[in-house]
Amino acid sequence: MTPRERSPPVREVRQLPVPEGLAGMRADAGVARLFGVSRAVAAQLAEDGDVLVENSPVGKSARLTEGAWLEVTLPEPARPLEAETPREVEGMDILYSDADVIAVNKPVGVAAHPTVGWDGPTVTGGLAAAGFRISTSGPPERKGIVQRLDVGTSGVMVVAASERGYSVLKRAFRERTVAKTYHALVQGHPDPFNGTVDAPIGRHPKAGWRFAVVSDGKPAVTHYKTLEAFPEATLLEVHLETGRTHQIRVHMSALRHPCVGDPMYGGDPKLAERLGLNHQWLHAVCLGFDHPADGRRMEITAPYPEDLSRALEMVRR
Structure with a gap:
């Protein structure tokens, strides 16, 4: 049998009454907890009609009732990486x-x-x-x-x-004993010029492929200070206490000062095009850590790549 003739894998269907401990919980959160999938995957299953309560499809935000019959068609197992x-x-x-x-x-x-x-x-x-x-x-x-x-x-x-x-x-x-320092060119001028963003980050409720500040997210703390201010942008030095996915991009977007060149989180595409950027202006400039062998403190720094240097000079001019 050739690969084209193979039958597609059968998705597993699981059925059980809603346990007492999940009563009142959102459907996506309950499915994630019961079946060991991520909250984003559970939400997508609900949107695809693969989460049924008493034989009727429910949305991801529907509240579960103790004893109600829950049926979930689980996603196909991920293929192992070669x-x-x-x-x-x-x-x-x-x-x-x-x-x-x-x-x-x-x-x-x-x-x-x-x-x-x-x-x-x-x-x-x-x-x-x-x-x-x-x-x-x-x-x-x-x-x-x-x-x-x-x-x-x-x-x-x-x-x-x-x-x-x-x-x-x-x-x-x-x-969190590693010192993580980034430089970010953001749109506009943050107020205050130096500050801290302490806001939890999780999957965006309407777009699971990106992240957002959400009340039930994971703790995230970002410290920033202004290095240079220009008419249309500000160069920041950023220190991370936590390491959430897209943390700087999400927190700067939440302040309404997204990274230049980052349309996913609100960056102006016209400004990015004018500066010749096809990605966010964000660079990890330094990591400080204790060496695993003898504990000596190390600081590794990296220069800007050519496209970020060129865009920075353009906004300076």
């Missing part, structure tokens, strides 16, 4: 390396590691192609990865080269 092929990454500079730590200046358009649906270059594939050993610790597709940067964000990224490096660095990021 082994990554080493692939040279143009423009990815090695900023520092030793037996425990590798620090790179990640270019825009490069993912941290392989993911389902991504066939572009990755940091891990680039390091393998350059002959670096990466720690075997961590999930199969994220071996050695202790932090990540968005595909559209450039700058310093650290990868564990050894098992010791992975263990120590992973704990340091979890305990």
